[in-house]
Amino acid sequence: MNGPSWRVPLGRRDGRVSRSSEALANLPPPSANITQLKASFRSKGLSDRELAILSGGHTIGISHCSSISNRLYNFTGQGDTDPSLDPNYVVHLKRKCSPTDTTSIIEMDPGSARTFDTSYYTLVRKRRGLFEADAALLNDNATRNYVLRQGNSGGSNFFNDFAASMVKMGRIGVITGNRGEIRRICSAIN
Numbered sequence: 001m002n003g004p005s006w007r008v009p010l011g012r013r014d015g016r017v018s019r020s021s022e023a024l025a026n027l028p029p030p031s032a033n034i035t036q037l038k039a040s041f042r043s044k045g046l047s048d049r050e051l052a053i054l055s056g057g058h059t060i061g062i063s064h065c066s067s068i069s070n071r072l073y074n075f076t077g078q079g080d081t082d083p084s085l086d087p088n089y090v091v092h093l094k095r096k097c098s099p100t101d102t103t104s105i106i107e108m109d110p111g112s113a114r115t116f117d118t119s120y121y122t123l124v125r126k127r128r129g130l131f132e133a134d135a136a137l138l139n140d141n142a143t144r145n146y147v148l149r150q151g152n153s154g155g156s157n158f159f160n161d162f163a164a165s166m167v168k169m170g171r172i173g174v175i176t177g178n179r180g181e182i183r184r185i186c187s188a189i190n
């Protein structure tokens, strides 16, 4: 997808049991505000700047309509739309996602959802970040500054930042000692 690559440290221990409930308990929801996002990332040892960098992962991939239906159709429980979203984009998103649609998918970075680039930050700047959690990056000095710098010459290098942050994120909760096992195949227990 034309993105950066990085060296993945090998030979570390991994768990033998995976539970989807544990994953959800550790992930912020798409409706998270900046305070919740910062707290969630800090609880894993990731800084506010790394929150802004890793959110750039949304330059690729898709979302289900259900992840944004509240934002489009029932933001405060009054049948309203999130005012932080570009009204022209709302029209476009509503055409793609009806209120009760739980199966359709939409590109998070339309037209460039299979290319890893800095266009995510352009979208957020234009108030077209898909989730409240994307829009929220504009509500804090550190994350806002990072978003605004991308694409400007002299700004920091998103690709290098992303690679370094991915390596750091990969260190979260690594287990040691006798727990778990070193897998022979990364995606399967031995």
Ligand code: HEM
Pocket: 028, 029, 030, 031, 032, 037, 054, 055, 057, 058, 060, 061, 062, 063, 064, 065, 066, 067, 131, 133
């Ligand atoms: C900052 C907090 C984050 C929130 C609230 C969040 C939320 C979400 C949501 C709601 C979806 C769509 C799920 C669906 O409806 O199917 C999604 C997709 C995705 N997220 Fe995040 N995310 C966050 C951080 C990250 C990070 C740190 C990365 C990677 C560095 C990442 C990479 C992705 C990718 C690649 C997809 C698309 C998956 C696909 O195409 O199937 N996200 N995210």
